[in-house]
Amino acid sequence: MKKVSNLLAMAVGLAMVVNVSAASAANIVMKGSTTVLPIAQEVAEAYMKENPDTKITISGGGSGNGIKAIIDGTTDIGNSSRFIKDKEVKLAVEKGTYPVPFAVAYDCIIPVVHPSNNLSDISMDQLKAIYQGKIRNWKEIGGPDKEIVVISRDTSSGTYEVWEGKVMKKERVYPGALLQASNGAVVTGVAKNENAIGYIGIGYLNDQVKALTVGGIEGTKETTLNGKFPVSRALYMFTRGWPDGDTAKFLNYVMHPDQGQKYVEKSGYVPLY
C-alpha cells in the first residue's frame, strides 16, 4: 500500500507546479529551497489553520534564490538547504541587512540495497566509486559476482544535492546511473532489483529495502543530530535581521517540538529534538 501511495505522490508531485500561492492581506512570504518546501507547506498549512487571519505564501526556486530574495528584500523568510556563503553575507551587508539563520530540520540521506544483499556496511570511498562508475560489480566490495545497478535521483532534487556534496565531493555521478524522480520511486526500484543500490531520505525507509551503515555508522535521528552520520545536513530558514511580528511567531511555531517539528518528521526529515 505504501508503494502505491508513493507512486501516487510521485505522479501528483510531477503534475504540480511548485508555486503554491495564496493572495491575501497581512501575510508572510517564503521563498527558496525545494528541499525545505515540503516542511514549509506542512507547517504553514497547520499554522494557517490555527491563525486564520495570517496568510503564508510559499514558492520554490532553489536555495540560491531563497537567499537572494532575503538579500533583495522580496521575501520574509528565505528557505535554504545550505548555509549562507560569505559572498552572500557580504552582499547582504552592503544592502543594509543581516541575514539570520534558523536551523529548522535535518536532512539525512541513507544508502539502501535490496534486502537479500549480504552487504551491511559501506565506506564513503566505496559509495563514491560506485556512483562514479569505477566499481561496477558487487564482488569488488565483497558481494556476489553481479553487476551493480546504480540508482540516483534527478539532478535538480535536494536529495541529489546532498549526495553530490557529501558523497561525490562535487564529482559527477556517471551517466550510466539510473534516474528516478522521487524517493518513493527509488524505494520501488531497489526493492524490485537485488542488484540495485540507491539512496533515500530517512523518512522513506521501510522494510522493502535494507539500509546500509556508512563507515560503521547507522543513519538514525541520533547520529544525524550529533553529526556523526556523514550524509546529512541542516536545513535553514533565513530572515532579514532578527525576526519580529508575524514572522517571529511563525518561526517559533516551526521550531516548537509539539507544533512545527511534528510536521518535519511527517515530511520525511529529522526534527531538531
Next chain:
Amino acid sequence: MRNKRQSAEKLMQRIFFSIAGASIAILFLIMVFLFMEGLPIFGVVSVGDFLFGHYWYPTSDPPDFGIFPLIIASVSVTALSSVFAIPLGVMTAIYLAELASKRVAEIVKPTVELLAALPSVVIGFFGMVVVAPFLQDVFDIPTGLNLFNSALMLAFMSIPTICSLSEDAIYSVSPGLKEGSLALGATRWETILRVILPASISGISTAVILGMSRAIGETMVVLMVAGGAGMIPESIFSPVRPLPASIAAEMAEAPFRGDHYYALFAIGIVLFVFTLLFNLVADFIAHKYRQVGEASL
C-alpha cells in the same frame, strides 16, 4: 421570417469561426511561449553542442547541456516500440475489419480500445512492478528498467491508436474493389494482401505515424520504466532517458528562467519538431497515396 433565419445562420457561422480561431490562436501562443522560453539557452551553448553534446549535467558547476544521448534514447525507444506495435496493430485491424465474425469483433474491438483508456501512469506502474522483475529474471540482465521494457509499454499505448485508425481505413475500402477481386477468383488472402492493403495504405500509414508520435511524446511511462541513464544505449537492455522523461523529472525544481529551465524548454522545442515532422509526413502520405476511385489501383 427569412431574414431571421439568415441572421441566425450568420451568427452561428461566426460563433463557430471564433471557436475554431481561438483554438488555433491558443496553440500558436503556446508555440510562441515554447520558443520564447527555450531559445535563450542558445546564448549559453551552441545549437551543435546542445544537440550533439554527450553529457547532460544541468546542475553541476560548470553545467553541461548535451542532449544527444536523450535524443538517441527517444528515437530508439520509439523505433523499437513501433517494431512491436505496427505488426500487432495493423494485423489486429485487418482481422477486425475483414476476418472476424461480427460477434468476435464486437468483443475484441472495445477491448483493444480499452487499452487506450488505461492512464499512462497505470501502464508505467505495471511496467515497473511486474514487467521489470520479469525481464530481469528471464533475460538475466542487471535491470528490468530499460529500453526494451519502455518500448513494450509504449507499444501497448500506441496499438489502440494504430489499430482503430487502420481499421477505419480498411473498413472504408470500397466493397466494389473487394468483390471484384473475389469475383476474379482471388482467394481471401490474396484479396487482403493485393487489393485491400494497397487501397488503404495511406490510412494505415497515417495511423502508424500518429501512433509513433504518441509514443515519442509519452512522458509518464518512460519516466517510470526507461531507467533514466543519460547515456547512449549499448543494447536493447540498456537503461535510457528519453527527452520527455528529462523534462518531467527536472522541470518542477529548475530555477525559474535559469539556464536549466531554458534548456528544458529547448528540449521541448526538439520534441515539438519531432512530432511536427511526424505529422507533416502523415499528412503528406495521406494526400499523396490517397486512393481515389477504383481505377487507379
